[in-house]
Amino acid sequence: MRLATFNILHGRSPVDGRVDVARFAAAVGELDADVLALQEVDRNLPRSAHADLTAVAAEAMGATDHRFVAALDGSPGATWTAATGAEQPDSAGYGVALLSRHPVAAWEVVRLPALPARGPWRWHDQPLPRLVRDEPRVAVAAQVETPAGCVTVANTHLSFLHYWNGRQLRQLVRALRDARRPLALTGDLNMGPRRAERTTGMASLAVHRTFPADRPERQIDHVLADGPLVATASEARRLALSDHLALVADLELV
Structure with missing residues (x-):
């Protein structure tokens, strides 16, 4: 099973600043993943031509099962509220998606704790920290029926606030405690491999620098x-969009 995780930056290319749906579909096809975990996914938002990027990706890779889960209802950077799962199927949203060429026997959604107030964060080009509002965070898990057996795959995108994403990851691990094993936990965790392994008690299957895409300095996708x-093989692959590299791993059950 080829598993890929990719923070798609809502399909935008940093080179020209545009979201080209055809370019996005071509990038997904290039990954040739059996199971694909996407983060920063738009649905019906003006900045991405009102496209359903999950549906576009599903068609491009030939996924038979897929699920988009909104973390927020509305538009990032504009008016939004935390998504609850009760939104209309075609409502504007932003979140994560999980897609599979293999049948999915069951789905699970885990909504992660949101920072209750603005928190301090220092951007790399600023001498002093600022108080920032973090977005809601969510995870989606699927029991994937591969030809070799069932594998649970979970996908998430955690806070960039270092003192908060560890708490979110620990809660996600607790929520998946009873999930069928083996479990592959993937996504943009906004932390390095050692901390991710220490927090989860899991093993990293692909160790490659993934961010920023133009000159990767660190791994935050796992x-x-x-x-x-x-x-059996893994790589970080640069595609024609996003500020992240896609992380790809060919997995076997042993």
Whole structure:
């Protein structure tokens, strides 16, 4: 099973600042993933031509099952509220998606704790920290029926606030405690491999620098495993969009 995780920057290319749906579809096709975890996914938002990027990706990769889960209802950077799961199917939203060429036997959504107030954060080009409002965070998990057996795959995008994303990750691990093993936990965790392994108790199956895409300095995108999964090959791949590299791992049950 080829598993890929990709923070798609809502399909935008940093080179020209545009969201080209055809370019996005071509990038997804290039990954040739059996299971694809996407973060920063738009649905019906003006900045991405009102496209349903999950549906575009599903068609491009030939996914038979897919699920978009909104973290927020509305438009990032404008008017939004935390999504609850009760939104209309075609409502504007932003969140994560999980897609599979193999049948999915069950889905689970985990809504992660939001920072209750603005928190301090220092951007790299600023001498002093500022108080920032973090977005809601969510995870989606699927029991994927691969030809070799069932694998649970979970996808999330955690806070960029270092003192908060660890709490979110610990809660996600607790929420997945009873999920069927083996478990692959993937996504943009906004932390490095050692901290991700230490927080989850899981093993990293793909260790490659993934951010920023033009000159990767660190790994914040991960494929972690709990149970008998090994990677026979892995890579970080630069595509024609996003400020992240896509992280790809070919997995086998052992």
